[in-house]
Amino acid sequence: MNAPPPAADALYEHAACGLVATDADGLILHANGTLHAWLGMEAGALAGKVRFCDLMSVGARLFHHTRCAPLLQLEGTVYEVQLDLLAADARRIPVLVNIVRRRDGDTAIDHWAVFRSSQRHAYEHALLDARKVAEEALEASRAADLQLQALNLQLTAADRRKDEFLATLSHELRNPLAPMRSALDVLRLKHGNIGDERLLQAFDRQLRHLTRLVDDLMDVSRITQNRMQLRRTPVDLAPLVRSAVQDMAATMAAARHTLRLAVQDTPLVVDGDATRLAQVVINLLANAAKYTPDGGRIDVELACEDGHAELRVRDNGIGIPADALGAVFNLFAQLEPALDRARGGLGIGLALARGIVDLHGGEILVDSAGPGLGSEFTLRLPLVAGCAAREETVAPAALAAPLRVLVVDDSLDTAETMALALELFGCETRMAHTATAALELAAEFAPHVALLDIGLPDYNGYELARRLRALPAGLDTTLIAATGWGQDKDRTLALDAGFDHHLTKPIDVEQLRLLLR
Amino acid sequence: MSVLIRNNVHVAGEGAATMVFAHGFGCDQTMWRFLTPAFQGRFRTIIYDLVGSGGSTLAAYDRTRYASLHAHAEDLLEIIDECATGPVIFVGHSVSAMIGMLATIAAPKRFAAQVMIGPSPCYINDGDYVGGFSRGDIRELLDTMDDNFIAWSQQLAPAIMGAPNRPDLREELTTSFCRNDPEIARHFAGVTFLSDHRDDVPKSTVPALILQCTDDLIAPRTVGEWLHRHLPSSSLALIENVGHCPHMSAPSASSRAIDVFLAQTLR
Numbered sequence: 154m155n156a157p158p159p160a161a162d163a164l165y166e167h168a169a170c171g172l173v174a175t176d177a178d179g180l181i182l183h184a185n186g187t188l189h190a191w192l193g194m195e196a197g198a199l200a201g202k203v204r205f206c207d208l209m210s211v212g213a214r215l216f217h218h219t220r221c222a223p224l225l226q227l228e229g230t231v232y233e234v235q236l237d238l239l240a241a242d243a244r245r246i247p248v249l250v251n252i253v254r255r256r257d258g259d260t261a262i263d264h265w266a267v268f269r270s271s272q273r274h275a276y277e278h279a280l281l282d283a284r285k286v287a288e289e290a291l292e293a294s295r296a297a298d299l300q301l302q303a304l305n306l307q308l309t310a311a312d313r314r315k316d317e318f319l320a321t322l323s324h325e326l327r328n329p330l331a332p333m334r335s336a337l338d339v340l341r342l343k344h345g346n347i348g349d350e351r352l353l354q355a356f357d358r359q360l361r362h363l364t365r366l367v368d369d370l371m372d373v374s375r376i377t378q379n380r381m382q383l384r385r386t387p388v389d390l391a392p393l394v395r396s397a398v399q400d401m402a403a404t405m406a407a408a409r410h411t412l413r414l415a416v417q418d419t420p421l422v423v424d425g426d427a428t429r430l431a432q433v434v435i436n437l438l439a440n441a442a443k444y445t446p447d448g449g450r451i452d453v454e455l456a457c458e459d460g461h462a463e464l465r466v467r468d469n470g471i472g473i474p475a476d477a478l479g480a481v482f483n484l485f486a487q488l489e490p491a492l493d494r495a496r497g498g499l500g501i502g503l504a505l506a507r508g509i510v511d512l513h514g515g516e517i518l519v520d521s522a523g524p525g526l527g528s529e530f531t532l533r534l535p536l537v538a539g540c541a542a543r544e545e546t547v548a549p550a551a552l553a554a555p556l557r558v559l560v561v562d563d564s565l566d567t568a569e570t571m572a573l574a575l576e577l578f579g580c581e582t583r584m585a586h587t588a589t590a591a592l593e594l595a596a597e598f599a600p601h602v603a604l605l606d607i608g609l610p611d612y613n614g615y616e617l618a619r620r621l622r623a624l625p626a627g628l629d630t631t632l633i634a635a636t637g638w639g640q641d642k643d644r645t646l647a648l649d650a651g652f653d654h655h656l657t658k659p660i661d662v663e664q665l666r667l668l669l670r
Numbered sequence: 671m672s673v674l675i676r677n678n679v680h681v682a683g684e685g686a687a688t689m690v691f692a693h694g695f696g697c698d699q700t701m702w703r704f705l706t707p708a709f710q711g712r713f714r715t716i717i718y719d720l721v722g723s724g725g726s727t728l729a730a731y732d733r734t735r736y737a738s739l740h741a742h743a744e745d746l747l748e749i750i751d752e753c754a755t756g757p758v759i760f761v762g763h764s765v766s767a768m769i770g771m772l773a774t775i776a777a778p779k780r781f782a783a784q785v786m787i788g789p790s791p792c793y794i795n796d797g798d799y800v801g802g803f804s805r806g807d808i809r810e811l812l813d814t815m816d817d818n819f820i821a822w823s824q825q826l827a828p829a830i831m832g833a834p835n836r837p838d839l840r841e842e843l844t845t846s847f848c849r850n851d852p853e854i855a856r857h858f859a860g861v862t863f864l865s866d867h868r869d870d871v872p873k874s875t876v877p878a879l880i881l882q883c884t885d886d887l888i889a890p891r892t893v894g895e896w897l898h899r900h901l902p903s904s905s906l907a908l909i910e911n912v913g914h915c916p917h918m919s920a921p922s923a924s925s926r927a928i929d930v931f932l933a934q935t936l937r
Contacts, residue, residue, distance in 0.1 A: 216811055222918075560766070
């Protein structure tokens with residue numbers, strides 16, 4: 154039954170793998186027939202003549218000497234090493250090699266088993282290639298990511314520079330408006346009833362328009378730089394909307410628009426900044442007037458909708474294409490910018506409106522059936538339940554008593570026009586253009602009121618205020634700061650420096666007159 | 671990070687002078703086990719792993735920093751600052767002989783002597799210079815390393831494969847020798863075999879012993895002779911040995927040659 158075991162010699166000679174014995178220096182002592190056959194060598198061509206390493210490719214030899222030889226010394230075994238052997242005809246034969254070192258007394262003999270591994274080798278190479286491709290793809294994607302990040306940083310920086318530029322621009326534009334406003338006020342007070350009233354009115358309207366544009370620009374840059382602060386109080390929207398409609402009445406009339414106003418009777422109180430909310434409503438109304446051809450119809454409705462005050466402003470104007478609806482609240486977004494500049498504007502109003510509404514925790518939406526089919530804007534603000542509307546107290550306009558007023562401004566025009574305006578109120582005025590001159594003048598003039606610019610050539614208005622206060626009659630003087638910067642922090646700075654009031658340029662003379670009472 | 675941990679530094683023996691041993695490419699500090707006993711009775715001995723090899727902190731292997739051998743030379747100087755006492759004798763195998771030479775150029779006063787075992791300042795033939803290899807040969811080595819990705823990372827525990835015939839090592843069978851990260855090893859192979867420090871050789875003035883095997887594929891005799899001609903204060907000793915690691919295969923002959931050199935140099 155049982156076949157006899159094959160002779161050991163035959164088993165060795167014709168094994169299914171190459172079998173080799175070398176001395177510790179790698180010289181081949183025996184090699185079986187299988188290996189000879191694979192390499193295409195005659196029997197006896199290897200033993201005593203060739204080192205096993207000499208059968209390897211150069212790269213494999215390097216690997217063997219740097220890696221396998223130390224391991225053989227240390228561990229006595231090396232397993233599963235992939236090498237290329239070189240056949241007699243220079244063919245490469247990929248093989249897998251195991252080596253075991255055996256000691257016989259002082260001599261070490263290395264036993265090698267060599268397995269052909271062409272298929273496995275090809276497969277592993279395919280795997281390695283795939284791995285390389287994947288790594289390269291990953292690397293490319295990393296590089297693209299880095300590039301995107303760099304671009305993103307650049308964009309952020311550019312956006313920040315734009316915001317800073319807008320803030321500076323609006324502030325710089327505001328400064329020359331101050332003397333213009335004062336000059337116009339003087340002209341109207343002086344020559345109010347003579348024949349060129351229409352010119353003055355046009356001047357006045359355009360100046361107000363310009364001031365509003367600059368203010369909007371300033372406000373929107375405050376919002377983009379997160380610097381806008383709301384002064385919140387309970388605000389009843391009904392009188393606020395009525396008042397805004399009244400303010401816009403002249404504009405509506407000029408365009409022959411019919412405006413219908415429907416306001417719910419009950420108070421609609423929100424926690425908000427009355428000035429800012431009025432600004433939003435006026436922007437919506439101005440927008441409707443602007444984008445509706447003359448003789449249009451504008452409907453304004455204010456009502457309560459599930460805990461929210463809801464203001465709808467609907468017009469039958471030029472409408473908005475569906476694909477542009479998403480962008481109307483973006484800064485500088487304008488329809489048909491290149492074709493039709495006739496309507497003017499910077500594309501700020503709606504962006505500003507949304508910014509303010511966002512700060513109030515409300516929302517503003519737009520809808521339009523399409524071009525030529527009108528637009529509808531909806532403003533929703535959360536109502537404050539159980540909060541009564543603030544009593545509106547209107548300060549009666551009182552005439553100023555004849556007062557001594559010191560006007561300090563390094564701009565001669567600004568100082569001069571302001572002084573002229575004050576004289577028309579019956580004030581006695583003196584002007585100074587530096588802080589030093591102002592201090593000297595005040596000592597002798599003993600003004601009831603000092604109107605101080607902050608940016609002065611020698612030292613600033615805050616310091617001047619402190620020094621004025623130190624004068625003998627200093628505590629009796631009403632100090633008013635006039636600055637181009639209208640933020641809360643500027644107001645606080647002024648009050649901290651001892652000012653009684655803070656006005657933002659351009660100064661509204663009516664507002665000033667109230668302070669002179 | 672502590673240099674001692676980063677470079678897996680081991681200090682043994684005591685003596686007035688310190689010998690620092692740095693392994694070559696392809697293995698780690700365990701390759702010194704046959705040589706260091708000859709010196710531990712007389713010297714303080716320091717063995718360590720190059721960053722990226724053996725038990726060093728692999729995370730410290732920054733490919734940009736270790737793109738040249740200078741970073742390894744800086745590491746060596748840090749180890750010496752931290753651990754050495756008295757005069758320092760540096761013993762470097764193969765690529766580490768060059769690392770040591772760069773360190774002696776950077777800080778010649780820190781070294782009393784340097785021993786270079788199988789050194790080569792440049793492996794690639796260049797005009798009259800015979801380094802032993804072409805660029806294609808080195809490329810083939812890198813390919814072979816790719817082929818042996820698995821074998822490189824895991825030297826399988828010999829117990830699985832049959833007991834090795836080395837009872838003297840049996841206690842340490844649980845630990846693997848020269849277990850190296852294949853990715854780092856491949857990078858290090860490129861740095862090692864593509865390096866060319868021939869221009870630096872004349873700048874090293876620390877007395878040097880070049881230990882050259884009579885039959886070494888990696889660093890042929892022509893390279894040892896070239897180095898001896900160009901290294902200012904050098905002597906050349908030949909060790910009857912086939913292969914690249916005389917400190918393992920002929921440790922006695924190696925330590926004798928080093929002792930002769932030290933006796934002459936450290937008088």
